[in-house]
Amino acid sequence: MTLTQHGLGDLTWPDIPDKPMVIVPVGSTEQHGPHLPLDTDTVIATAVTAAVADAVSLRTRERVLVAPAISYGSSGEHQSFAGTASIGFVALRFLVVELVRSLSAWAGRVVLINAHGGNVAALAAAVRQLRAENRDVAWLPCVTDGGDLHAGRMETSLMLHLLPDTVKAERAVAGDIRSLADILPDLKAHGVRAVSPTGVLGDPAGASAAEGQRSLELMVEDALLRISQGAADVHGMLAVHERATERMPA
Numbered sequence: 001m002t003l004t005q006h007g008l009g010d011l012t013w014p015d016i017p018d019k020p021m022v023i024v025p026v027g028s029t030e031q032h033g034p035h036l037p038l039d040t041d042t043v044i045a046t047a048v049t050a051a052v053a054d055a056v057s058l059r060t061r062e063r064v065l066v067a068p069a070i071s072y073g074s075s076g077e078h079q080s081f082a083g084t085a086s087i088g089f090v091a092l093r094f095l096v097v098e099l100v101r102s103l104s105a106w107a108g109r110v111v112l113i114n115a116h117g118g119n120v121a122a123l124a125a126a127v128r129q130l131r132a133e134n135r136d137v138a139w140l141p142c143v144t145d146g147g148d149l150h151a152g153r154m155e156t157s158l159m160l161h162l163l164p165d166t167v168k169a170e171r172a173v174a175g176d177i178r179s180l181a182d183i184l185p186d187l188k189a190h191g192v193r194a195v196s197p198t199g200v201l202g203d204p205a206g207a208s209a210a211e212g213q214r215s216l217e218l219m220v221e222d223a224l225l226r227i228s229q230g231a232a233d234v235h236g237m238l239a240v241h242e243r244a245t246e247r248m249p250a
């Protein structure tokens, strides 16, 4: 099965099955260091969504539709870097609310798959509101075990696997490699540039397509587990309780 077989944008209205599951990738357009493209998060969210849609379709024998990605997110922390195109918390929240209200008029379950940490607050607020309206919607993050924060080894590996021609490997440099907990106060107060002049949080050294493929597989496995066995928590996020450490790319 290919992505286009599931793409909502490729269908006509009579093609839409009765109450299909619809999955919406949620990404961003923001700086990803000097070596990765601005749409890195959108590419990752779309790739995870496509693989998840294939797997759920095969398992359930029902067609799962992939909506066009939300490719603008809440990226204020990256605003001091050229290229960043952020719509912020309020706009993203209402975009998700209105989008899901519209999808809910004909869809069954709606799942949003998010690949940008900065979107979490807006997504959670929107999905909480939508669930209070009794809509069948939840979201989940693209997570894997370990990995660094932003434009480091994990995201570079994922892009080497997904779209290698877009990676400018010769420009890859190490950024701030401290944990999120350590840099968060500075990050919140002054943005990413205050902690990393290149915009990288982590170290792309050692990144490879093979590692990216493995990370993608882990993200897809995790997403499938959440969709098949998870329950929405108070933030509307599908959660599976056995999971220990989690890390999502920013």
Ligand SMILES: [Zn+2]
Pocket: 032, 040, 041, 115, 116, 150, 151, 155, 249, 250
């Ligand atoms: Zn990212």
